[in-house]
Amino acid sequence: MEFRKLIITEDGSPSLHNEELKESYHSRRGALAESQHVFIKNGFYKINKNNFRIIEFGFGTGLNCLLTLLEAKNQTPMRTIEYVGVEKFPLKASEYYNLWIELNKQVAVDDINPKDFYEKSFEMPVELLSNFLLKNISIDFLKINPEVIGTFDLLYFDCFGAQAQPELWGEDMAKICADVLNTGGVLTTYSSKASFRRALEKNNFQVGKVPGALGKREMMIATKL
Numbered sequence: 001m002e003f004r005k006l007i008i009t010e011d012g013s014p015s016l017h018n019e020e021l022k023e024s025y026h027s028r029r030g031a032l033a034e035s036q037h038v039f040i041k042n043g044f045y046k047i048n049k050n051n052f053r054i055i056e057f058g059f060g061t062g063l064n065c066l067l068t069l070l071e072a073k074n075q076t077p078m079r080t081i082e083y084v085g086v087e088k089f090p091l092k093a094s095e096y097y098n099l100w101i102e103l104n105k106q107v108a109v110d111d112i113n114p115k116d117f118y119e120k121s122f123e124m125p126v127e128l129l130s131n132f133l134l135k136n137i138s139i140d141f142l143k144i145n146p147e148v149i150g151t152f153d154l155l156y157f158d159c160f161g162a163q164a165q166p167e168l169w170g171e172d173m174a175k176i177c178a179d180v181l182n183t184g185g186v187l188t189t190y191s192s193k194a195s196f197r198r199a200l201e202k203n204n205f206q207v208g209k210v211p212g213a214l215g216k217r218e219m220m221i222a223t224k225l
């Protein structure tokens, strides 16, 4: 998990490549375009509340968080967001240093301190904006306990693919997803894996499919009933 290399994807936005799992953190065809489509358009904009909680499975580079923060910054009426990232393998300063420079070329984040974003947020909640609070938790997804972290309105399910981590696309994870979401809460993911869809349905989700990012045929949006 520790061998991560900075890559620049086809739309110019940065991502990381995990050399051990041979997995990229985003689509090589465009990290920014993929995140915008899967998590902002088909996640953030599905929530009709002004005050809500988001949980991300796989904080990684923080790109999904930054794009969400930009929406929170620019939207009227103002929406207040509490964002909790779950990440077992947080980035070290040597890994995020150059990544942050590249991210700044794509998303204007220079008023945020990267040390607060990638390190302090794992120790305590960090107020990135008056209406945006970030907290990160360094644990295994399979050990998430809603009694400790509470429940959420939106889940960005951004784990590595099932070919690399099949244990994250089974019944156990589907149950954890159901447990961390409020009734009416939404899970969005780049995947359309049929066995995960069935596992979600068994756990009280209504699952819909929409066109995926960058020409990908389908992705899933699931609502907790």
Ligand SMILES: C[S@@+](CC[C@H](N)C(=O)[O-])C[C@H]1O[C@@H](n2cnc3c(N)ncnc32)[C@H](O)[C@@H]1O
Binding pocket: 001, 024, 025, 026, 057, 058, 059, 060, 061, 062, 063, 064, 086, 087, 088, 089, 090, 139, 140, 141, 142, 158, 159, 160, 165
């Ligand atoms: C696809 S990447 C996430 C990309 C991220 N959302 C971004 O925008 O950069 C998957 C993430 O899951 C993390 N991860 C892998 N296995 C995990 C586990 N069992 N528990 C918690 N995090 C895990 C990886 O370290 C990686 O950051």
